Amino acid sequence: MQIEPGWIDYNGHLNMAYYNVLFDRAVDQLWLELGIGADYLSERGGSTFTAECHVRYLREIHLGDPVKIAVYIVAADDKRIHTFEELRHAEDGWLSATSENMSMHVDMGSRKVAPFPPDIRARIERVAEAHRASPRPEGIGRHIAMPSKRAATAR
Template sequence: MTERKVIWNGRVQSDMVDYNGHMNDASYSLVFSESLDALMETTGLDASGRERHAYTIFTLEAHIRYLQEAHEQQALRTTVTILDQDAKRMHLWFEMENEDGDTIATSEQMVMGMSTTTGRPGPFPEEVEQSLSPLPKLDREHWPTHANVQMGIRRK
């Protein structure tokens, strides 16, 4: 998979490290949550945009894969790709990378646009929709191998 947009940069803070000496699972979730917030900001849904449009994005489902450990003060970045989209939903693929460019975790998320006036799902405002168009998108045949994969114990 080559089409990705860097959306978040940061470091593993000391309060993110657990008793095993590496970033804890909740902190991976936090980084991916902050990555969605960063995506919202780049699409015009920062605090003023959410107020102006009376619109926000809710996460409906998320699946995280933990592939490598991250350690205190390690530099991290996340990238995002749109796997699918309709008028009010996006199926997103985030990758967390270390300073060597290795993917250390992935987060697949289904998110939905919500009217903050009605509390109901609603289509993306036109300005937001337009800001989504330059983001990388993949046809289903080019999705990452682990996208849309059911979790379970494999039995022989």
């Protein structure tokens, strides 16, 4: 993926909003492979909504930096997919950002959370099983919190 000039902010690096654009495009590609892309809505009346997202910004990306994103299915059940994405510099390999997400399957007729159809659920489980064989990426399950005074004092 390439960074677009309009995505660079006044600090001279990729604006935080566009990390999410890149992550979303990568997830869209996985969704196509799972059979839950844009056509899934028109053909079967289902979609996914993001219920929660946690982005960590670890190293700046600048205009001209080539990037790639790996998407892992951490866990899945009948109605949810827990993903973790890593955005890396495509040539040098360093980690720029991560995004952890919980997506919910939605029946668009009722606009309510609903189970995935069995064939889609089976595809998701096959990919999740393959991803479980890979080392668990660092950063899954992190949360935002100020350091406690006790922890700061112990240092």
